[in-house]
Amino acid sequence: MTQALHTPPPTISAPPAPPAPPEADLAALAARHGLSVSGARPSLPEYIRQLWARRHFIGAFATAKLTAQYSQAKLGQVWQVLTPLLNAAVYYFIFGKLMGTSRGIPDFIPFLVTGVFVWTFTQSSIMAGTRAISGNLGLVRALHFPRAALPISFALQQFQQLMFSMAALVVILLCFGTPVAASWVLAVPALVLQSVFNTGIAMIMARMGAKTPDIAQLMPFVLRTWMYASGVMFSISHMMSKHTDWPSWVTSALQANPAAVYIDLMRFALIDSFHASQLPPHVWAIATGWALLAGVGGFIYFWKAEETYGRG
Incomplete structure (x- = not known):
């Protein structure tokens, strides 16, 4: 009797767990019930369709950011x-007067202001694109939308701001005796190509900035160096004529510099004294090539990492 009381009850072993279904069966089950991977990257055509469907949001977001930018001033x-x-006034005093880069350049003030306005468009688009994702993580994590809408809207914001500057530029050109000419129409395709280029670079920098936010601290130094090589305050063709001993690759790099190309196209379109001889060879082909390379390449590069934005 005592032995029976101290005998532990027999243990009942749990039945073996059924084997996990293979991933193929799980995928088929999810597809049967209309389930999809959360945050999965859509195909490129579908991604473009989603962006087009949100074109009104892109425009409204850009306008709102532009309006709020100076709301406290x-x-x-x-x-x-x-x-x-x-x-432009600072650059005129330092480079035009102190360093003498205005010598040999007719209509230097329209020349300088055009370069500053066009360069500012590229610089601001790139800087805004660098922070497009990292600076809007709350929006990225809260709502589902194609993330390319953010760098595109920031580039559009800078284009809208450029339109104010272009109105001031027209007034400056007329005040300094530059006549209205048929060549002013060429400013439209030049700005379109530059806008595509800026948007593509903004998307490239948005992806890089989303992964490494410290890039935003480095970009001002990179852009300042790029500005000095882009002929904003001086004429590249005039400089090359004075330094014929420069290696050929230096002159080729200066002429193919995309920022310099778009600046020179705008000067050629708007300033009567800026002649075609001051443009690099095949300038429109170079401008179109840069726009396609940056625009298409930047869009695909950004789309490739669509599912990673806002995570981590």
Whole structure:
């Protein structure tokens, strides 16, 4: 009797767990019930379709950011024109007067202001694109939308701001005696090509900035170096004529520099004294090539990492 009381009850072993279904069966089950991977990257045509469907959001977001940019300043939207004008005044004093880069360049003030305005468009688009994802993580994590809408909207914001600057540029050109000419129409395709180029670079930098936010701290130094090589404050053709001993690769790199190409095209379109002889050979082909390379390549590069934005 005592032995029976101290005998432990027999253990009942649990039945073996059924084997896990293979991944193929799980995928078939999910497809049967209309389930899809959360945050999966859509195909490229579908991604473009989704972006087009949100074109009104892109435009409204760009306009709202532009309006809010100077909302706390007393002069408000006037700073959209004052900022590049003040930069041009500083560059005129330092480079035009102190360093003498204005010598040999007719209509130097229209020449300089055009370069500053066009360069500012590229610089601001790239800087805004660098922070497009990393600076809007709350929006990225809260809502589902094609992430390319953000760098595109920031590039559109900078284009809208450029339109204010271009209005001021027209006034400056007329005040300094530059006549209205049929060549001004060429500014339209030049700005379209530059806008495509800027948007593509903004998308490249948005992906890089999303993974490595420290790039935003490095970009001002990179862009400042690029500006000095882009003929913003001086004429590249005039400089090359003075330095005929430069290696051929240096002159080729300066002429093919995309920022310099778009600046020179705008100067050729707007300034009567800037002649075709000052443009690099095949300038429109170079401008189109840069726009396609950056625009298409940047879009695909950004799309490839669509499912990674906002994670981590």
